[in-house]
């Protein structure tokens with residue numbers, strides 16, 4: 577499935593106008609894939625969304641067993657507080673909210689902020705292990721924290737882009753940065769990547785599922801029988817065991833790729849082929 581940013585963007589304004597942040601847990605435009613019969617999932621084990629905050633909005637603290645991430649697309653001036661750490665959300669920054677970590681969001685800027693979210697809620701629900709604990713809207717102390725220790729939860733986009741710049745192409749032809757902690761996947765159930773597409777990639781299929789956010793550039797992907805012509809901030813899915821290849825048009829493109837690869841790796845179910 578392919579969602580175009582140009583189709584999504586008008587809904588950010590509409591959501592901001594029609595939904596007060598005080599009335600909801602999160603103001604998020606969920607990318608619900610019609611292939612899943614009305615279930616609010618984006619692909620088999622993953623859910624993705626764009627979250628919208630108006631100036632001054634605070635999204636109430638909460639925590640849950642699902643692991644989640646957010647990648648800043650247009651969220652300069654927004655902050656995510658994770659376990660008492662203040663994480664900035666400059667363009668390209670990644671913020672992790674590991675299972676059962678308290679987290680809330682605030683927009684301290686003077687304009688609307690939007691970022692890309694992903695979580696493994698469908699996998700956790702399939703395992704019947706979904707727990708959710710609401711926080712309180714009144715606790716001022718939650719927001720009054722510093723950024724000391726935030727590197728535990730935040731990958732600055734600037735540093736990642738710099739690392740990616742010097743990386744050689746991998747076996748599929750794309751240069752790929754893997755966000756890691758202790759040498760492994762960034763969280764025990766989520767594995768995240770930033771790929772630079774310069775030349776057409778070789779076809780790949782794997783047992784895991786992927787949600788791809790176009791960070792920069794434009795191009796096309798062949799995913800199974802589908803052709804997706806994408807541009808900046810579009811999102812598309814690569815379902816498990818489906819051949820996929822990517823091609824940039826003009827300048828190189830960057831894809832941020834959220835996967836459940838770590839689950840398959842840990843369960844010894846990881847299979848991958850490149851043609």
Ligand SMILES: [Fe+2]
Nearest residue numbers: 638640644679
């Ligand atoms: Fe959350």
